[in-house]
Amino acid sequence: MMEDADLQISGGRFSATYVISGSPAEAKQVAQAICVEQTVEFPEDLLPRAIREHVLGRIESLQESSPGRWQAVISFADETVGGLLPQLLNVLFGNVSLMPGIRLQEVALSEGVLRHFPGPRFGRTGLRALLGVEGRPILSTALKPMGMSSRQLARMAYAFAVGGVDMIKDDHGLADQPFAPWKERVALCAEAVREANARTGRRSIYMPNLTGPAPSLLDRAHEAQEAGAGGLLVSPGLVGWDTMRSLAADPDLSLPVMSHPAFLGSFVTRPESGASHLALFGQWMRLAGADAVIYPNYGGRFSFSRSECLEIVRGTELAMGHVLPALPAPGGGMRLDRVPELRATYGEQVILLIGGDLFRGGDLEASSRRFLDMLTR
């Protein structure tokens, strides 16, 4: 037997709901395995008593929700997280990701954990105030295709902003390619949107995409802010969840963050494993500071269903202590002719992201105006 541990434990606990597939005996066994894997990773019979009582995860409830599917609520001591987002994600889903037949459904965090995570800097209300947009969906588009020069992209940004698009982001594949190097692109596009705003009186923003390198990402965010960028596009699957959090929490930055789902699809491919749309695109994104959350809309080029999209919406707004709600930003092959339907589905609390379709006809300003008209009339 190992020597006992002298633990200082607050008693604060947070929990996660996992959906487990299997027989009653399997469900019990898997729930117990989650308690072990996500914390001590150690033979239970060898654990010192204090660690077994306080550090090991605890099954709070285990109920059959449908034949062969079980909902397990498992709680963890606040101290297991140690104030770090990657470790919170690790406790929630680190080793579980490697075990088939377990899906992380929803997270219920304690104040002891949440206090380490400010969440979105602006949230829904703050982002609307920043953009000066009330009473309608927010309009967004992307600068593309890769291969255009910084000047060409800046001319597009100008046309979009003059036409009335509120959030003009880089396509998430624009990194630091020779076609449109990062620093040059950011300077020219930010300047173009500033000029457009001077003409229209609106407050459109340009949001450059931050890809790397990791050690200079925060510096690049500061460079972008100084150059006049109005927000940041970040793919946490590509650059890391804590990197996004650090951009949202940095005291010397004051830019909204829009998250992109690149590289994250495998988490939500199967209904019986991975993470739920609600947890991944709602809860995790907000914990990591996203003010706006891009995801592939139903009926576009990707595979999410309408109900999965609405689950994401719920995840962006459900109560999480002081963590502000984010705005859902469905995109991915959306067309102008779907705007009425999207509005019917999502109401006003949404960012409508239309990319390629605004390029049809060749007059970006005119198609942007048409986009805006559809939402203001």
Add this chain to the structure above:
Amino acid sequence: MMEDADLQISGGRFSATYVISGSPAEAKQVAQAICVEQTVEFPEDLLPRAIREHVLGRIESLQESSPGRWQAVISFADETVGGLLPQLLNVLFGNVSLMPGIRLQEVALSEGVLRHFPGPRFGRTGLRALLGVEGRPILSTALKPMGMSSRQLARMAYAFAVGGVDMIKDDHGLADQPFAPWKERVALCAEAVREANARTGRRSIYMPNLTGPAPSLLDRAHEAQEAGAGGLLVSPGLVGWDTMRSLAADPDLSLPVMSHPAFLGSFVTRPESGASHLALFGQWMRLAGADAVIYPNYGGRFSFSRSECLEIVRGTELAMGHVLPALPAPGGGMRLDRVPELRATYGEQVILLIGGDLFRGGDLEASSRRFLDMLTR
């Protein structure tokens, strides 16, 4: 029609093999979609000619490998990557991750892409030289369970090192919890292994786990090196792929990197989507600088099959230009009584990672010695 692009293109291209599920017509359509999604994300008919010719992905071949399964080799211009690892991962798998029925099987990189990625600092040969271990598998274990104090963990580290374990790593759940705060733990464990080495004459190393926060991760790595740590444990799924790469490439660090698979399981859950074990645990890990790659061994607590594990081994050693081979490190519920079988499966070019089972009996030094004896006799 958009104005044309004035592209400077080297002509260098790299490629990836995707396995697509579906009918012949679907396979063709999906392969074409990959070409678009991973690069321009733009209606093909609106693309400027130069971009369609050079930036858009290109189907090099499309062949039915088994009924309803197609192998598509798709090539991309070197310039699409712009020298950044997250953007390379984005081109290979960013939006593809969100499309069901596509699996990234293998990557074939060009010299124009590879030159941006030094890869593992030590590789197989360098790591063996560092540890002074030839002609047998390398022994590894983990300091655990979470909840033990820094002093208790350091005593374990000492016992493991005296007993003959070569690589003594933190459990990947040890972050910066109050039980064993990062700085204190690293200092004490590094000191303990140094003392053990002074007694044994061996060159065992202590490898602390780096979790965050993102902006100070590189500083923490330097702190660890100064404190006498002999390597770093990194979970790229939790802290970001480019963060791991930056640790392996930093000119002021000289520590081997061991990667942990936490949070990455969803990529490999299904055979018809996600990424292959070979690409993820072999090729990507090496591009991101891992000298040693931990993965859940077959027959342990997780779900990888024996053939998937051998595919990982192949990924750690297949030719990738100057990028050195890494050592596979199967773990996850391994027991001492399986050592002969593991040796038969993996041969000598492996790191055997046994955690909890070394704690059975309560004498860590004795069980470590038994572990070493099994591999040297």
